[in-house]
Amino acid sequence: MALALGALACQGGQTGGENNTVTPTGGYECDDHLQPLTLDDSTPFGVSVAALLEPLLGTHRETLLWRTESASVMVGPESGESTIELTLMAQGGNVFWVRSVPKGAAANAASGVGSGCAADRVQAEVSVHLSTALGALDEDFSGTLIIVSRSNASLSYALPFADLRGSLVVTEPGGSRPSVLRVSSSWAELGFRGALVAEFPAPARGGMERAGGVNVPLSSSTGFIALWPPEQIKR
Numbered sequence: 001m002a003l004a005l006g007a008l009a010c011q012g013g014q015t016g017g018e019n020n021t022v023t024p025t026g027g028y029e030c031d032d033h034l035q036p037l038t039l040d041d042s043t044p045f046g047v048s049v050a051a052l053l054e055p056l057l058g059t060h061r062e063t064l065l066w067r068t069e070s071a072s073v074m075v076g077p078e079s080g081e082s083t084i085e086l087t088l089m090a091q092g093g094n095v096f097w098v099r100s101v102p103k104g105a106a107a108n109a110a111s112g113v114g115s116g117c118a119a120d121r122v123q124a125e126v127s128v129h130l131s132t133a134l135g136a137l138d139e140d141f142s143g144t145l146i147i148v149s150r151s152n153a154s155l156s157y158a159l160p161f162a163d164l165r166g167s168l169v170v171t172e173p174g175g176s177r178p179s180v181l182r183v184s185s186s187w188a189e190l191g192f193r194g195a196l197v198a199e200f201p202a203p204a205r206g207g208m209e210r211a212g213g214v215n216v217p218l219s220s221s222t223g224f225i226a227l228w229p230p231e232q233i234k235r
Contacts, residue, residue: 029103030116030117030118031101031102031103033098035097035098038095044120049122053090058087060086060087061192062084062229063084063229064226064229064230065229066078066080067224067225072172072173073170074170077169078134082136084130084194084228086194088145088155089126089127091125091127095122096123097120097121101117121146122146123145123147124144127140128141128155128157130183131166135166136167136168137168138166143155154187155186156184158180159183160180161177161179170223178198178201182197184197193228195226197225
């Protein structure tokens with residue numbers, strides 16, 4: 001854990017000013033106001049950036065259940081219960097306090113869910129290693145860790161299926177293969193939880209979307225292929 005935090009401490013945070021970006025949230029267009037943070041900075045959550053990141057950086061392990069019984073997709077080579085590991089390492093200096101307000105509103109306008117925008121949050125860029133016990137997944141990528149309270153954080157990322165290094169194979173009954181594997185994970189009072197979702201292309205619609213920094217065909221259908229822990233699945 002000390003090494004993970006050290007990567008951030010050595011670089012330090014950016015200082016001064018705000019960076020504004022526009023992101024759609026729940027059908028609304030919102031302006032994101034980003035304030036750079038360092039490890040020692042306090043946050044509106046009542047603790048420092050370092051204290052927020054401490055329980056999140058490092059390796060998280062949980063039992064994963066592959067949804068191989070689904071009629072909508074076929075999944076291999078792993079099946080049944082396995083183990084998933086997600087390791088997060090800080091990327092030096094890329095931590096921000098983010099307030100999202102309706103597009104065009106003043107920076108100090110009401111923010112968060114009541115405004116139609118995302119909740120106020122800390123965002124930290126992290127390096128991620130994702131793996132499963134028998135090698136179906138063995139992936140490295142950079143993602144954004146979103147922290148909305150001292151006990152609630154999440155990370156979501158879309159991996160181009162063609163770039164996967166693991167042995168995972170997913171097909172629809174008609175033979176179609178997914179263009180994207182979406183990884184969704186969260187940390188809250190219930191512990192480390194998440195899902196893997198395969199997104200299949202829609203050739204008839206045309207068009208492209210971004211996943212993992214590259215263009216992939218727009219998705220037409222999705223299928224949950226794994227969840228962790230298994231208790232999430234209602235039998």
